[in-house]
Every structure is written in C-alpha cells, then in structure tokens.
Amino acid sequence: MTIDVLLVGSGGREHALAHALSRSPQLGRLYAAPGNPGIAALAELVPIGVDSHDALVAFARENAIGLVVVGPEAPLVAGLADRMAEAGIPVFGPSAAAAQLEGSKGFTKDLCAEAGIPTAAYRRFTDAAAAKTHIAERGAPIVVKADGIAAGKGVVVAASVAEAEAAVDACFTGAFGSAGAEVVVEDCLVGEEASFFALSDGETAVALGAAQDHKRVGDGDTGPNTGGMGAYSPAPIVDAAMTERVMAEIIRPTVAAMAARGTPFRGVLFAGLMITANGPELIEYNVRFGDPECQVLMLRLESDLLDLLLATAEGRLAGAAPRFRADAALTVVMAAKGYPGAYEKGTPIAGLEAAGALPGVTVFQAGTALRDGVLVANGGRVLAVTALGATVGEAQARAYTAVARIDWPEGFCRGDIGWRAVLREETAG
Incomplete structure (x- = not known):
C-alpha cells in the first residue's frame, strides 16, 4: 500500500x-x-x-x-x-502551541529556565528604555533578538553597547514587524555553533544528525546575518558523545517539559547550539528543518524519510534509528546580489543541468520561478548547490566546481563554505 x-x-x-x-x-x-x-x-x-x-x-x-x-x-x-x-x-509538524518554541524566543527561554536546560542568561522587554538600561548594565558583547519570527534576520550579536541599542530601536520601530514587539536580550555565548536535529513524536525523541551553517553573508563570517549562506554535515564538533549530551541535557528535557504542559511536541526539533567550554548550550529552537541544513542532511540520509515522518506523526518513534551515509555533504547557497538587503528579481539563470551532471552533485532550487519557459531568480536565496564527498574538503571542491558551471551573473555566493571543517581535516591529515 x-x-x-x-x-x-x-x-x-x-x-x-x-x-x-x-x-x-x-x-x-x-x-x-x-x-x-x-x-x-x-x-x-x-x-x-x-x-x-x-x-x-x-x-x-x-x-x-x-x-x-x-x-x-x-x-x-x-x-x-x-x-x-x-x-x-x-x-x-507541531501544533501552534508547540510551535511557540520558534514563534517566541521568550517562550523558549522561559521553558529553558523552568526545565534547567543550559542556555544564556536573558531578560525579556516590551519597552526600549528598559532594554537599553539592562544593556548598559551588562555591557557588550551582548545579543538582541526580536521575539517573533523574523526570517533569520531578527538577531544581532552586538559588539558594542551602541550597536545593541540600535538593534533595540530597530525592533521597536518596526524593522521586523510584529516580531519585534518584544525583545529578548541575552548574554553572548562563546564557543562553536552547530545545528542539531531530532525527531519527536510527543514522547520519544530520536537524534537526526547535526550540521554547521554559515549565517553571515560574507567570506570569513563577516557582514550581516542571513537565513544561511551554506552548510555541511556531519558537524565535526558534534561527535557521538556530544550527541548524547545534547539529547540528555537539551532535547529530552524539552520534549518532557512540552508534554508536561499539555502541548506535546510532534515534529522536528532544530536546536541551534553553542558548544562552549562547559558543553552544549541552547541558542534557540526552530520547529522545522533548517535551510540550508536540510539539504545536506537529506543527501546523507539512508533511511526512508517517509517512514520516519509517518512514525513521528503517528507516535511510533520508539526504537527508530535513522541511518546516514558516512560521506560528508556540503551546500553552497547562491543568492541574488544585494541580499540580505534589497535585490533584483527576474534575472535569468542557466547551467543547472551542467552543474547537476557532476558526480555527487544535486542543485536544489529555492527562490526560483519560470517566466516564458526561462528559469529566473525570484527571491533572495535562490539555489543550494550541494555535493557529497568522502571528506568535507572533497564535498566542498565538488560543490564549487558545480557553482562555476552555473551562469547567473546577478548571483553571488560565499567562497569559503566549510572552511572550519576543511582546516580541521588538513590539520589532522
């Protein structure tokens, strides 16, 4: 059937x-x-x-x-x-009540405080003056977040008090719409970021792998935050021991806390983590697969995805053990020039077949449309050029070879996706 x-x-x-x-x-x-x-x-x-x-x-x-x-x-x-x-x-996918884990950063911080889940110290504010007073007392670096959904752009890691105050003003003057009606101000965690995924059927949670992404728009992790300019998996920093710590200290307590509230979480939990000197700490939750992390996870997944998603929806996750290929996967996001600011739509794109014909390469489309039979850009992040390789370095080389085959003068990408993992590999080698 x-x-x-x-x-x-x-x-x-x-x-x-x-x-x-x-x-x-x-x-x-x-x-x-x-x-x-x-x-x-x-x-x-x-x-x-x-x-x-x-x-x-x-x-x-x-x-x-x-x-x-x-x-x-x-x-x-x-x-x-x-x-x-x-x-x-x-x-x-989770109910609206359970989706508050992404819909409200303040909700998630409060849940962490109640359940003893490691995360940065924080305060919630609905008043700009009070937020600025707190920022002045705490000093910088400090993090300012719009409480609601802001397409990955409502977070500012401020290097100075003035930058943090400007971020507060941006939220309360409508830069992020209703998402900025409340702000969360939290201490700045120090460490290495990772994206961790787990499936939950409301009672059972199962690890679904980790990835690392690049949020900043420019090479060397510079410039403003974006929805993600590239990613790779597996994440070297999230080994088997770290995976178990994340499940024990963050994921399972979250699932238990949500069930205890009468709002069981069913779906995928995407935990944005900072791996600090003290271990994993939660930066934020998303309640869907990451983008572009999903691209690298799905290329590596060996298990039947439909079977896993059905088991999640029907409460049958107990005993599930998702399987992944040993190969690494890396994706390079091609975006419209100007992103994450203003950008032009409707520019033609060619060469996708030539790029996708390379061994181990899949080109995923995001912000695209067909106009009179011609593929054109129709968003900020437009393509995710994704490749498999025995190592992150090999996957990186294949992905950028594929990027070079794509004819889209109005697009751009970072040239260093995966640099941290490649450096690790070269050092180890």
Whole structure:
C-alpha cells in the first residue's frame, strides 16, 4: 500500500525533502503546494499558498492524502498542523502551541529556565528604555533578538553597547514587524555553533544528525546575518558523545517539559547550539528543518524519510534509528546580489543541468520561478548547490566546481563554505 503525500512549502528545504521523499518505496503520489520549478520534477505542483489553510485542508481531504509534511515555520506557528489534525489528516509538524518554541524566543527561554536546560542568561522587554538600561548594565558583547519570527534576520550579536541599542530601536520601530514587539536580550555565548536535529513524536525523541551553517553573508563570517549562506554535515564538533549530551541535557528535557504542559511536541526539533567550554548550550529552537541544513542532511540520509515522518506523526518513534551515509555533504547557497538587503528579481539563470551532471552533485532550487519557459531568480536565496564527498574538503571542491558551471551573473555566493571543517581535516591529515 502506498501513501500519497502533500508537501507544503516552496523553498530549498522543501526541494530537499521532496528529493528524499521521492526515494521512498512507500510513496504514492507526491504533491507540493505551491512548490517551485525544481520540485516540479519530483512532485505535482498545487497552486495553493502556505497561508491558505482552508484550501490546503480541502485539497488534502479531496485527494485522500496520507501525510501532510509542513516545511516552513510560519504556517506551523499559525496553526496549520492543528487544522489538519482536526480534519483527521496525519500531519508532520507541531501544533501552534508547540510551535511557540520558534514563534517566541521568550517562550523558549522561559521553558529553558523552568526545565534547567543550559542556555544564556536573558531578560525579556516590551519597552526600549528598559532594554537599553539592562544593556548598559551588562555591557557588550551582548545579543538582541526580536521575539517573533523574523526570517533569520531578527538577531544581532552586538559588539558594542551602541550597536545593541540600535538593534533595540530597530525592533521597536518596526524593522521586523510584529516580531519585534518584544525583545529578548541575552548574554553572548562563546564557543562553536552547530545545528542539531531530532525527531519527536510527543514522547520519544530520536537524534537526526547535526550540521554547521554559515549565517553571515560574507567570506570569513563577516557582514550581516542571513537565513544561511551554506552548510555541511556531519558537524565535526558534534561527535557521538556530544550527541548524547545534547539529547540528555537539551532535547529530552524539552520534549518532557512540552508534554508536561499539555502541548506535546510532534515534529522536528532544530536546536541551534553553542558548544562552549562547559558543553552544549541552547541558542534557540526552530520547529522545522533548517535551510540550508536540510539539504545536506537529506543527501546523507539512508533511511526512508517517509517512514520516519509517518512514525513521528503517528507516535511510533520508539526504537527508530535513522541511518546516514558516512560521506560528508556540503551546500553552497547562491543568492541574488544585494541580499540580505534589497535585490533584483527576474534575472535569468542557466547551467543547472551542467552543474547537476557532476558526480555527487544535486542543485536544489529555492527562490526560483519560470517566466516564458526561462528559469529566473525570484527571491533572495535562490539555489543550494550541494555535493557529497568522502571528506568535507572533497564535498566542498565538488560543490564549487558545480557553482562555476552555473551562469547567473546577478548571483553571488560565499567562497569559503566549510572552511572550519576543511582546516580541521588538513590539520589532522
């Protein structure tokens, strides 16, 4: 018996999920709403937006969908998983109440405080003057976060008090819309960042691997934060011992705390971690797969993704043990010039077939569209050029060879994705 799946979303993360789902022997028909031109090669596109909850529920009912997979965070925070569950449709993704782990940074910090989960000291503010007084008392470096969802751009790691005060002003003057109506100010953690993923069915949590991404727009980790300019997996700093510490000290206590509140978490927990001298500490939670981390995880995944997502949705994760290939994967994000600021849409892109023809290379599409049969850029982060290799260095070389085959003069990418892991490999070698 096969299962028809509706994948909700249109980015590089959803293209990577579609790529992995398409390998499942259990898959019947795969639909994507609204999808993108890259996803169209793997799924039937449905012209329904991620915020059109009534239409998505109706489509799932009319087409006897066996599992809805919600990719982005916004529809989860807005309650799409609740709507599907109320309609009796199996869904992968947390309820709106559980999605507050991403929807409100203050909510997550309070939960950490209650459950004894290691994280930076913090305060919550709805008043700019009070936040600035606290910043002056704590000094810099210090971190200012818009409380709500800000597309990965509502966090400022301020090197000076003045920079932190400017970040507070940006939040309270509407730079991030309603997401900045409250700010969280927290101490700056020191260490190495990693992205850690775990599946939770509300009771059981299962580790799903780690990656490291590059948030800053420029080489050498310089410039403003973005949604992510590249990533690689596995994360050298998250070995088997560290994985168990993260599960024991952060993931399992979170799952238990959410269940105790009567809002069990079902879906993927994406923990942004700082590996400090004292061990792992939580920077923030996301309640969906990372982008671009999903791209590298899905290329390495050997297990049946559909089986894992169904087990999560149906409360059957106990005993699950996801398998990954030993190879490393690395993805380079190609973005429109000007990103994360203003950028031009509609510029033509060519060479994707030549890039994807290289051994071990997959080009995932994110912000793309078809105009009169021509593939054009339609967003800030547009492509995720992803490669496998025996080492991160080998995957890096393949990915940049593929990037060189893509003809998109109005695009750019960082030239040093994976530099930290490659340096480790060279030193060890």
